[in-house]
Ligand SMILES: Nc1ncnc2c1ncn2[C@@H]1O[C@H](COP(=O)(O)OP(=O)(O)O)[C@@H](O)[C@H]1O
């Protein structure tokens with residue numbers, strides 16, 4: 544099982560869209576995909592029609608039951624979706640209270656990692672949508688994954704957020720056994736605007752070896768797909784945006800790191 548986390552400390556940069564697109568496209572290839580929502584905004588869960596105020600079991604449950612995590616317990620929280628090979632471990636808005644509750648509690652940083660170990664034979668790929676705040680949820684998301692995808696909007700304000708994210712990463716990598724491989728993914732690129740063109744250049748010059756060499760274009764179909772509650776690759780398989788995520792997935796799979804660093808091991 545591979546675990547990829549999508550994170551950036553800035554909102555609205557395309558995290559959820561990237562998680563749903565990569566997961567959806569991997570599912571299309573026949574991989575058993577689990578989408579794990581760790582964001583209190585719960586947009587990924589809303590995407591799939593979950594009522595995130597009333598959902599009975601969610602990623603919050605993992606933290607509440609962290610001392611009794613077993614395969615049946617974790618599997619019982621996971622929902623199937625209307626889409627083949629795509630399962631969802633939803634979030635709830637109550638996740639927002641976790642940061643306060645986590646203070647001074649032991650063993651809070653590896654909850655997600657341990658939960659995923661319980662279901663490691665059930666899925667080929669897990670994609671975690673992580674919150675924009677650096678806190679216990681993001682720590683969990685970063686500790687559980689083998690790879691990190693950092694979507695960054697191609698505009699100047701977003702570059703500061705990226706800097707902050709990479710700094711956080713360096714800090715967290717020190718407490719891992721191995722450094723965390725990360726890939727910066729330029730998103731919402733609009734070649735007609737100077738801001739997009741020059742910020743893409745800055746991103747490539749600054750994060751040389753960590754940048755996916757292409758970019759995700761601005762594509763209004765993503766918003767339409769999320770409004771319809773359908774993964775982008777099924778909503779409009781030939782759209783420019785989906786084609787771009789297709790090539791990102793291919794690139795990610797080609798440079799996949801070994802299974803040796805599975806979560807919890
Ligand atoms: N490449 C894109 N082109 C146009 N709109 C996009 C693109 N990626 C995402 N969006 C839209 O931008 C908004 C924010 O994206 P989202 O993935 O929710 O970001 P985040 O999870 O980082 O907050 C959503 O309405 C989404 O549909």
Ligand SMILES: [Mg+2]
Pocket residue numbers: 558559560582584586587672
């Ligand atoms: Mg989001």
